[in-house]
Amino acid sequence: MNETNYSELSIADDADEADILRELVAAGVSVRSFTTTKISLEEIFIRVYGDQNRADAAALQMAEA
Numbered sequence: 001m002n003e004t005n006y007s008e009l010s011i012a013d014d015a016d017e018a019d020i021l022r023e024l025v026a027a028g029v030s031v032r033s034f035t036t037t038k039i040s041l042e043e044i045f046i047r048v049y050g051d052q053n054r055a056d057a058a059a060l061q062m063a064e065a
Contacts, residue, residue, distance in 0.1 A: 010039075017034075021034050045057075
């Protein structure tokens with residue numbers, strides 16, 4: 001993403017997204033977009049182990065095929 005004022009939050013499963021947005025706006029935060037998503041297992045792997053390990057895993061998977 002090429003935005004300079006970009007933020008990403010990780011929240012608890014039972015958190016209310018509407019409450020979070022309401023609190024941000026009440027605090028004076030200018031919100032242009034608000035999206036919720038579920039993180040993929042691949043993204044978790046990349047965050048924990050990094051891109052290089054993902055490339056190594058892909059190469060190993062191709063070699064086993």
